[in-house]
Amino acid sequence: MARTTSENSLIERDARSVWHPYAPPVASPIFGVQSAQGVRLTLTDGRELIDGMSSWWAAIHGYRHPRIEEALRHQLETLPHVMFGGLTHEPAVQLCEELVRLTPVGLERVFLSDSGSVAMEVAIKVAFQYWLAQGHPNRQKLLTVRGGYHGDTFATMAICDPVNGMHDFFRGILPDHLFAERPSCRFNEVCEDRHLADMEKQLASHSGEIAAVVLEPVVQGAGGMWFYSPAYLTRLRALCDQHKVLLIFDEIATGFGRTGELFAATHAKVSPDIMSVGKSLTGGTLSLAATLVTERVAETIGQSDPGALMHGPTFMGNPLACAAALASLDLLGQEPWQQRVQAIEKQLQVDLEPCRDLAGVEDVRVLGAIGVVELRDPVDMAVIQPAFVEQGIWIRPFGKLVYTMPPFIIGPNDLSQLTQGISRVLAQHASC
Ligand SMILES: *Cc1c(COP(=O)(O)O)cnc(C)c1O
DSSP, X not given: OHHHHHHHHHHHXXXXXXXXXXXXXXXXXXXXXXXXXXXXXXXXXXXXXXXXXXXXXXXXXXXXXXXXHHHHHHHHHHOSOOOOSSOOXXXXXXXXXXXXXXXXXXXXXXXXXXSHHHHHHHXXXXXXXXXXXXXXXTOOEEEEETTOOOOSSHHHHTTSOTTTSSTTTTTTTSOOOEEEOOXXXXXXXXOOGGGGHHHHHHHHHHTTTEEEEEEOSSEEOTTTOEEBOHHHXXXXXXXXXXXXXXXXEEOTTTTTTTTSSSSHHHHHTOOOSEEEEOGGGGTTSSOOEEEEEEHHHHHHHHTSTTOSOOOOXXXXXXXXXXXXXXXXXXXXXXXXXXXXXXXXXXXXXXXXXXXXXXXXXXXXXXXTTEEEEEESSOOOHHHHHHHHHHTTEEOOOBTTEEEEOOOTTOOHHHHHHHHHHHHHHHHHHTTO
């Protein structure tokens, strides 16, 4: 009884004062969470859900990992926060060293920030400042591919997919950038000249205006959950070099093992000039992101007026967040994450394949610890969200995409419950 009352009042109070992401002022349906442990969320009404979302790609080690909590507690007792202008500290320095060591070769300088969108804003600003530093003020365009997602701030919205992003809605407010076709060669397919023809055409006709090509390597996330051939990136790197434009990789969703390699760029063995990471950087505990750049790019900016990167978040390099990130990276170094991701990939392939035969299903695709069922029509969230909860699983679709990217630590039985729940709910609702 007491539980029911507090559950009701939590939802009611939420409805009065809280605004949720991509939601009207009063979001519905909404579920109260009491606690989280491992791969399970406990709702305020006592129900347990197996988490299929890793809290938007972030909680790769599951919730409340003791090693991350221990690192946080230790940091809390010495230095929870201090400004980063003119000051430095061990957790930030060590984290930047680790990021340089782990990321593709050539990325040698790290700018810390507090969220993925800001890390992309910084990546874009670095690209523009790089060209300004060399006397090329006309290089103000970004070239990207359709189907991308890079964040919700204004500079990043402008390079999200122009159709399912917010270009129409914010017409006249967002800067105009250049879009090439989405890489259409699937992950295991051969990538040919024709797959980059549009990209090449745009590079050739606009190269004097383009500061950088920017895209998510191998996996496009929130813009469409699309997987494409790593060979596309190898060819794209060569094109960028040929046309002398910078290459920016957004690894905010893909970084730290999700696709089966530590970074998606590793599939192609390609190094970008600028790269952003975020989301799972702290193992899903605190908000932290980073932008890495090559020494050449950093030096170019440093050697000309104003001689500095013009950015500096108040909570930059937050020691607590850095300590959590170091613990998360340490876990990746010590645990067999790659075998776990491979096992998840195998099981997702087997378990989700039958969904292909359901009415209303357009495509099923799996890469690493990401499973996607693409439908022909958008889901009705008011119906489908409670249906997943009824199955004891937390799955949060958007549009036509029902997908899961569970914590790497999920076991085969819990993963079965997830995939069976997805299959059952889609069997009931996908075609309606
Ligand atoms: C989530 C995401 C972002 C934005 O990160 P936030 O932390 O939500 O600002 C940018 N790029 C990609 C690829 C993402 O998945």
